[in-house]
Amino acid sequence: xxxxxxxxxxxxxxxxxxxxxxxxxxxxxxxxxxxxxxxxxxxxxxxxxxxxxxxxxxxxxxxxxxxxxxxxxxxxxxxxxxxxxxxxxxxxxxxxxxxxxxxxxxxxxxxxxxxxxxxxxxxxxxxxxxxxxxxxxxxxxxxxxxxxxxxxxxxxxxxxxxxxxxxxxxxxxxxxxxxxxxxxxxxxxxxxxxxxxxxxxxxxx
Numbered sequence: 001x002x003x004x005x006x007x008x009x010x011x012x013x014x015x016x017x018x019x020x021x022x023x024x025x026x027x028x029x030x031x032x033x034x035x036x037x038x039x040x041x042x043x044x045x046x047x048x049x050x051x052x053x054x055x056x057x058x059x060x061x062x063x064x065x066x067x068x069x070x071x072x073x074x075x076x077x078x079x080x081x082x083x084x085x086x087x088x089x090x091x092x093x094x095x096x097x098x099x100x101x102x103x104x105x106x107x108x109x110x111x112x113x114x115x116x117x118x119x120x121x122x123x124x125x126x127x128x129x130x131x132x133x134x135x136x137x138x139x140x141x142x143x144x145x146x147x148x149x150x151x152x153x154x155x156x157x158x159x160x161x162x163x164x165x166x167x168x169x170x171x172x173x174x175x176x177x178x179x180x181x182x183x184x185x186x187x188x189x190x191x192x193x194x195x196x197x198x199x200x201x202x203x204x205x
Contacts, residue, residue: 040083041099048116084121
């Protein structure tokens with residue numbers, strides 16, 4: 001009975017440590033994301049308040065975005081257009097707290113800022129319709145578009161094959177991330193289960 005209890009305790013400690021590491025990592029990443037969104041919103045709002053023309057605003061925004069990617073490493077995972085879309089989402093869903101928009105900000109001010117963000121998005125999308133994609137995917141799609149325009153089927157077919165390989169690679173990466181998420185969920189469940197078992201064993205003892 002003693003060795004069984006020791007074994008259960010060891011398993012409990014191992015999985016409990018793994019569980020807390022996962023929780024800490026999850027909370028830490030969430031905290032970094034929140035700070036990223038807040039900083040980006042502050043930059044965006046500052047640029048809006050300067051009342052520059054749209055071209056100057058985009059230029060200054062890109063400079064600040066590039067600096068943010070240096071200051072906050074996790075920002076490298078987010079494209080400029082994704083952050084702009086997120087700001088629109090927070091405004092439209094009225095989840096202003098996610099961007100830490102001051103409570104004293106009026107609806108009219110928020111709506112004006114929304115118009116400003118949409119104007120930037122429209123300009124970026126017009127200049128680069130593939131801006132949400134990775135640089136390689138965007139390049140391949142531009143080449144395919146060019147191939148259609150010039151009736152060059154050979155280049156079009158080659159780029160389509162490359163694009164297919166890229167999409168397959170991305171699908172595999174998404175699958176790996178999903179498996180990691182499932183593993184994390186399983187570890188959480190096991191951690192809770194072992195906590196209950198350990199409690200029962202302690203009561204029996």
